[in-house]
Amino acid sequence: MDASIIILLAVIIVLGAVLFALVTLGKHGGRLDVEKYRVKWLAIEQSLDRNDEMTCHLAVLNADKLVDQALRELGYPGETMGDRIKATRGKLSHRDELWSAHKLRNRIAHESDVRVNYNQARRALAGFKRTLKDLGAI
Numbered sequence: 615m616d617a618s619i620i621i622l623l624a625v626i627i628v629l630g631a632v633l634f635a636l637v638t639l640g641k642h643g644g645r646l647d648v649e650k651y652r653v654k655w656l657a658i659e660q661s662l663d664r665n666d667e668m669t670c671h672l673a674v675l676n677a678d679k680l681v682d683q684a685l686r687e688l689g690y691p692g693e694t695m696g697d698r699i700k701a702t703r704g705k706l707s708h709r710d711e712l713w714s715a716h717k718l719r720n721r722i723a724h725e726s727d728v729r730v731n732y733n734q735a736r737r738a739l740a741g742f743k744r745t746l747k748d749l750g751a752i
Contacts, residue, residue: 646687651751654680655743662735670735671722677742678719681712684751706748711741 658676663669678695685698692698699712706712715738721728746752 646684646749646751648751651680651684651746655746655752659739662732662739664732667730670730670732673735674715674719674722674730674738677739678716680751681742681745681749684746684749688749706745708741708744708748712745714738715741 655677658673658680661669661676662673682695682698685695685702690698690701692701695716699709699716702709702712718730718734718738722730743752
């Protein structure tokens with residue numbers, strides 16, 4: 615075999631491998647900026663005040679946004695957070711906790727008379743935190 619054909623085949627194989635890696639990383643294998651997520655997560659946890667119900671609401675809303683951002687950055691498909699959560703099937707260790715936390719977020723966002731206490735907010739934040747750990751964000 616001619617040396618130029620061998621070199622051409624090698625280049626094609628290398629380019630194919632690079633292209634495959636890029637496509638694979640774009641679908642649930644990308645890297646997140648862990649430091650950025652840790653800083654945001656700590657700010658959310660520190661914003662929670664046992665004596666202020668509004669901080670409970672805001673912490674849940676912000677935690678939900680942060681998880682959704684991570685899911686989008688990792689390439690999980692869907693138009694809504696719910697769609698992206700469905701796309702995580704088999705990938706999260708505590709997916710039911712994420713669903714419960716997200717449902718609480720929806721109640722906060724859509725029901726004017728919802729009341730969330732400190733313990734409910736802490737449980738929701740625990741679900742969001744486990745998800746961020748599973749995703750490699752924190």
